[in-house]
Every structure is written in C-alpha cells, then in structure tokens.
Amino acid sequence: MVFALTDEITFPDPHYGDPDGLLAVGGDLSTDRLILAYSNGIFPWYTFQEGMIQWWCPLERFVIFPDEIHISHSMRTLINKGKYDVTINQAFDEVIRRCGELRMDMEGAWLGPEMIEAYTLLHEQGFAASVEIWEGEQLVGGLYGVTLGRCFFGESMFSLVPSASKLALIHLAQFFGEHGGVLIDCQFETPHLKSMGGRYISYEEYMEFSIKKCGCLTSWLHMMDVGQQITVRGPYGNGFPVETDFKGKNLLFIAGGIGLAPLRSVINYVRDKRENYGTVQIIYGSRSKDDLVDYQEIINEWMADDGIEVNLTIDREQEGWDGHVGFVPNYVKELNPDITKTVVMCGPPIMIKFTLGGLKELGFNETQVFTTMELRMKCAIGKCGRCNIGNKYVCKDGPVFRFDQLSELPNEY
Numbered sequence: 464m465v466f467a468l469t470d471e472i473t474f475p476d477p478h479y480g481d482p483d484g485l486l487a488v489g490g491d492l493s494t495d496r497l498i499l500a501y502s503n504g505i506f507p508w509y510t511f512q513e514g515m516i517q518w519w520c521p522l523e524r525f526v527i528f529p530d531e532i533h534i535s536h537s538m539r540t541l542i543n544k545g546k547y548d549v550t551i552n553q554a555f556d557e558v559i560r561r562c563g564e565l566r567m568d569m570e571g572a573w574l575g576p577e578m579i580e581a582y583t584l585l586h587e588q589g590f591a592a593s594v595e596i597w598e599g600e601q602l603v604g605g606l607y608g609v610t611l612g613r614c615f616f617g618e619s620m621f622s623l624v625p626s627a628s629k630l631a632l633i634h635l636a637q638f639f640g641e642h643g644g645v646l647i648d649c650q651f652e653t654p655h656l657k658s659m660g661g662r663y664i665s666y667e668e669y670m671e672f673s674i675k676k677c678g679c680l681t682s683w684l685h686m687m688d689v690g691q692q693i694t695v696r697g698p699y700g701n702g703f704p705v706e707t708d709f710k711g712k713n714l715l716f717i718a719g720g721i722g723l724a725p726l727r728s729v730i731n732y733v734r735d736k737r738e739n740y741g742t743v744q745i746i747y748g749s750r751s752k753d754d755l756v757d758y759q760e761i762i763n764e765w766m767a768d769d770g771i772e773v774n775l776t777i778d779r780e781q782e783g784w785d786g787h788v789g790f791v792p793n794y795v796k797e798l799n800p801d802i803t804k805t806v807v808m809c810g811p812p813i814m815i816k817f818t819l820g821g822l823k824e825l826g827f828n829e830t831q832v833f834t835t836m837e838l839r840m841k842c843a844i845g846k847c848g849r850c851n852i853g854n855k856y857v858c859k860d861g862p863v864f865r866f867d868q869l870s871e872l873p874n875e876y
Contacts, residue, residue: 719810
C-alpha cells in the first residue's frame with residue numbers, strides 16, 4: 464500500500480508499504496520531515512521532472528558496517544600511491560551539484576534543485592556531510608549523505624576518474640568507524656557496494672528500542688497492538704567511542720535502573736567483537752529485581768560469556784533475591800575495580816554523582832570515565848539552546864561526554 468502524505472509531519476508504519484519499499488508520496492522536503500524520515504529508516508526519492516516526492520523504506524536494508532569494509536588489492540595499491548587527497552565537508556555544495564549533474568538526463572532523475580536545496584540546508588545544520596576526492600586542486604570524486612547519531616545514510620556519489628567514489632567510501636567507513644559510527648545505510652544493493660562489503664539486514668535489526676513502563680505514556684506504549692503507528696525522532700548527537708577510546712581497553716560498565724538501556728547496545732557490540740576489547744565488567748543495580756532491564760538476557764547470555772563479569776544489586780532486600788543488596792555507588796567501592804579500566808556509566812543523576820565521587824576515591828580520573836547526558840536533551844537539533852552544560856550543548860557536542868570535557872555538572876548531578 465502506498466500512502467498519500469499531508470502537511471502533517473508524520474509517516475505511516477513502513478511494514479504497510481509496498482513490497483518493493485515504496486511507502487508514501489507527497490509531503491515536503493522540510494528539514495523536520497527529512498530528519499523524522501531518516502530517523503525511521505525512510506528516505507525520499509524526488510522525481511522532480513514529474514514533481515512527485517516518493518518516500519521509500521525497504522524492509523531489507525543494504526548496509527555496510529564500517530569495520531567490514533572490503534578494500535581490494537587494487538584499491539590498497541591506489542591508496543598507497545598517494546595520488547589523491549581526501550577531505551571531509553570541504554566542498555559539500557560542489558559534491559552534491561556534481562552528483563546531480565551526472566544524473567540529470569537519466570530516467571527517474573531525482574537530484575534536482577529542490578533536493579539540492581533541502582540537503583544543503585541539512586548540511587548547514589550539521590545533519591549532512593560530504594567526502595571529497597582531489598587530484599591536485601580538481602575535485603574528481605566524492606559522496607554525500609545524512610548523518611544522525613552513529614548512522615550515515617548514503618545518498619549519492621560520483622567519479623570523474625576510476626575508483627574515486629570507492630576511495631571516498633573507504634575513507635568514510637574508516638573515519639566514521641574511528642569516531643563511533645556503527646552503520647552506513649546504502650539503501651539499495653548495487654554490485655559496486657556489494658563488492659565493498661555491503662550486506663542485507665532486516666528492518667527489525669535496523670530499528671530497536673527499549674522502553675520501561677513507568678508512567679502514563681510508557682504504560683500506553685506497552686499496551687499498543689502490533690501494527691499501531693508511533694513516530695520517533697532520533698538518534699541525535701554522538702555515540703560512545705567504541706572504535707577509538709574503548710578499543711583494546713578493559714571496560715567497566717556501570718548502570719542504574721533504565722540507564723542500562725543506552726549501555727546495552729554498547730555491551731552487545733563489545734560482546735560481538737570480543738577480539739577488539741579486553742575484559743568486561745558490568746555493575747548494574749535497580750530498585751528491585753523486577754526493575755532489572757533485560758534480566759533474562761543478563762542471566763542467560765552475558766553471564767555465560769567468557770571474559771565478562773556481571774555484578775548485580777538491588778536497593779532493598781526482596782523475597783526470592785539472593786544476590787547483593789545495596790546502592791550502586793557503594794557497591795562499586797565495595798568491588799574495588801581495577802583503576803586501569805575505562806568506565807562507561809549511565810543512570811539517574813544522583814547515582815552518577817556519587818559513583819563518580821567513589822571512582823575518584825578509588826583512584827580513577829575523569830579522563831577514564833564516559834557517560835551520557837541525554838536526560839538534558841531538549842529540542843535535540845541545536846535550536847532551543849536549553850541543553851547547555853557550561854559551554855557544551857548536549858544535542859550537538861554530546862550526549863556522550865568524557866567527564867574531563869565538562870567544565871561543570873548540571874545542578875541535578
């Protein structure tokens with residue numbers, strides 16, 4: 464089924480779209496609509512010659528994981544020759560214009576003036592980026608796409624010399640992976656992308672959420688039926704530096720309550736790539752056993768992994784619980800973890816405040832401790848100016864920070 468969009472900025476459930484991935488037509492190319500679309504795995508295809516905006520969301524997504532990028536022998540040889548220079552965000556306007564010019568006469572051409580204007584505005588607001596390939600002072604290749612959180616949504620690329628677009632994609636994967644990026648969405652399969660490591664994942668693997676039932680809104684979400692529609696914006700800001708600061712390190716994850724949810728994906732990422740990391744220790748507490756997030760996964764999977772130590776605690780004694788009882792900050796000091804570990808922490812502000820103090824008492828310094836301040840997130844797109852922590856803005860500079868990057872902590876911490 465193909466839906467007709469109105470002026471309201473919303474999208475139907477992608478599961479109801481056509482089998483080929485076409486979901487809707489109409490609407491506009493406003494920044495708000497584009498961000499909402501990409502946040503839900505939806506992207507536009509504007510056949511400007513017909514004046515029709517199409518919105519696509521294939522349920523089988525062709526993606527490249529940065530650490531799986533395939534570099535052929537011929538490409539390694541080309542890179543080693545140093546014939547071309549590579550830059551990022553130095554010529555976005557020229558890259559997108561070149562991509563459009565090379566396809567202007569093609570059937571179904573989509574990168575017309577309206578699309579170029581829309582993505583240029585996204586770039587100006589920090590939501591689109593380009594990679595440029597230079598031969599001397601001449602731009603000979605490149606690509607551009609949308610950046611949201613730890614995902615890059617590839618839109619188009621061009622080459623004026625052999626292999627320039629491949630070189631741009633290799634550099635993107637390497638740079639993106641080194642800065643915490645986890646996925647490059649290629650949208651559709653091409654032989655070119657497949658040869659460089661692209662593969663399919665399901666939409667369910669592509670989109671995953673953890674929502675705790677704790678109030679009116681979340682209770683309503685838990686009562687929703689399969690197939691009901693909901694609109695979600697995000698992810699925004701940066702991510703945990705799993706491919707840079709964390710790589711090769713012994714990691715200590717500390718979480719309280721629903722604070723495990725943001726860390727769960729990081730923990731599972733580390734579990735999937737154990738060869739890239741040292742030992743893993745997880746200290747996790749909640750008010751009660753019933754409040755422990757994904758308890759069965761913790762017991763059946765995390766605790767069964769080699770090289771992973773899991774320490775659970777609840778605030779008060781409870782019938783049927785024979786584990787540790789006590790608050791997370793005290794439990795951390797009681798366990799006395801190795802002070803060479805890199806700490807990744809998320810939880811209620813009061814827990815973070817006292818746990819940070821306890822870590823300092825044990826000998827940790829602020830350069831070792833990472834946390835997420837997403838509780839401070841407001842508009843999430845850098846417009847309202849209300850999420851600042853000192854001179855930092857959570858939605859643009861964070862929400863993940865190393866503690867020494869913050870000149871002060873918010874009052875609630």
